[in-house]
Amino acid sequence: MTTAMRDVPRSGNRDERQGAAIVVGASLAGLMTALALSHAGVDVTMLERSGAAPRARKGAALGGVSEGLLSRITGSRHAQGDSAPLSSVAPGVQSWMAVHARLRAAVDADPYIELRPHTLVRSVDQDADSAWVIASDQQTFRGDVVIGADGHGSVVRVGVAPDKPDATFAGYLIWLGLTNESSLASSRRLPRDVDILSGGGDYLLGYPLPGPDGSVALGSRQVGWAWYDASHNDLLCETGSVVGNVVRRSLTSGDIPEATLRELADKAEDLWPSPWREAILDCIERRAVIGTPIAEYVPDKLVNGRLALVGDAAHVPTPMTGSGFSASLHDAEAVAEAIAAGVRGSTVAQALGEYERKRLGNVRGMVQSGQQFSRSFTGRAA
Incomplete structure (x- = not known):
């Protein structure tokens, strides 16, 4: 069977761009990671299993979301124009759909991000020079890194933590x-x-x-x-x-x-x-x-070589913590900084190791604090 290989072509001045990343998942963490990577000079291909429009999340809300926070991740060039500023009734509380729409508009406006809907990822792998994913139609997408932003049922997590793949x-x-x-x-x-x-x-x-x-x-x-x-x-x-x-x-x-x-x-x-x-x-x-x-998922690792996890693929806290969105934002910015440094300087794998050292303790503590509520609520033992 023939396998299609893609090396993430992009428009724009290639001399000013360094590195290519595959981001699996186009929910909030994936969109924020793609934007952070693009701002850092890395070209991005996003693979999303669903269609172009997200499934409606009736009643889902996010805490700790401000206009300034979203403008930081979307970039000032996206803060105005077609994407209207968010409005809020309760301080810092936004609907999931409104935040997703704002991030998606910024991704759609970015010439260095390609989003491919209806692409179901089956497996991930890597070698010394690159990392790649294989989709259900046998296409292979290759880059310098693969970032799993594919939620609590992450496929990429199997490649990062094969001994602990499930939330x-x-x-x-x-x-x-x-x-x-x-x-x-x-x-x-x-x-x-x-x-x-x-x-x-x-x-x-x-x-x-x-x-x-x-x-x-x-x-x-x-x-x-x-x-x-x-x-x-x-x-x-x-x-x-x-x-x-x-x-x-x-x-x-x-x-x-x-x-x-x-x-x-x-x-x-x-x-x-x-x-x-x-x-x-x-x-x-x-x-x-x-x-x-x-x-719930308490990670033991966030990285394996050129594979890395962000958002709910990396750590899954109970929503009662109210920390999921901010943790995903910090993941996105930290992994983008690490990848940009790795592509330009040392090896990518070493740079991703710095990302893990920076974020692992924080996100483990976040999930474990939520587990205390869960055990109290359900009466389950630790």
Whole structure:
């Protein structure tokens, strides 16, 4: 069988560019890593298994995101123009979709980044001179490095840590939903910040978000919620969302039985105050609910030769830490700095070793702090 080899061609002045990287995954960590690498003078090919548009993440929100932080990673040339500045209702809280759109616009505008959708990576490998990935259609993409930004089920992680390739199920899921403020009774005023509530052994995070058009005007906003629940693990196993101790996928609305939705509605009536109760009931009535099993991964290594990991491919904390986005940003900047230094100076593998030494202790501590919450919440032993 013929294998197609690609060496990442680019437009622009090649004399001013040094090195080529393959980034696997085009979610937040992958987009930030590609931008950081391009800014450092490295050409990037991104491989994304899904289509050009990301799958909607109903109700998913990110903490600690500011306009200045995004402008730093997108670069000043992308901070204005076609990408409008983000708006925020609660301080530092943004919808996942809005942040992704901002990063994606910057990637699309960068002539040194090529994003190839519908490219499923099957394996990674390397030798003394380069690293490469092989896609499901047998194409091979080769560069100086391969960066895994392919999430908690990372394929690249198998090449970096073959003795510890899987993130493990933390023992609970998060129900997520998103509704319009206009769907709530006018008397149900939203708080100015994130609400963190507990009841019946469960936790609920409720947060106001800008409307679909970015508006923060009263009545035009959205209402997101995340319900931490450790009582439906059997459903996760029955649907194949969790296999053994490994998270495989989220529960879509079609996966959730009517009896489970009725149970959630009854619990919401008992546990949660307004306006979150009304927001949850609205989502349940519209079947606009997803269930995300929580995975965790404490890394022992981030690098193997010319292969490296960033974001959830490298470390998977519970969302309760609120640190996932900022950790991915720091990964992106640190790995780009290391790769640029390695291509221009010492060897790439040695430079990536510096990236690992800089980030490994921090990200291990982040995940382990979240595990303390998970063990307390589920009653699991360490």
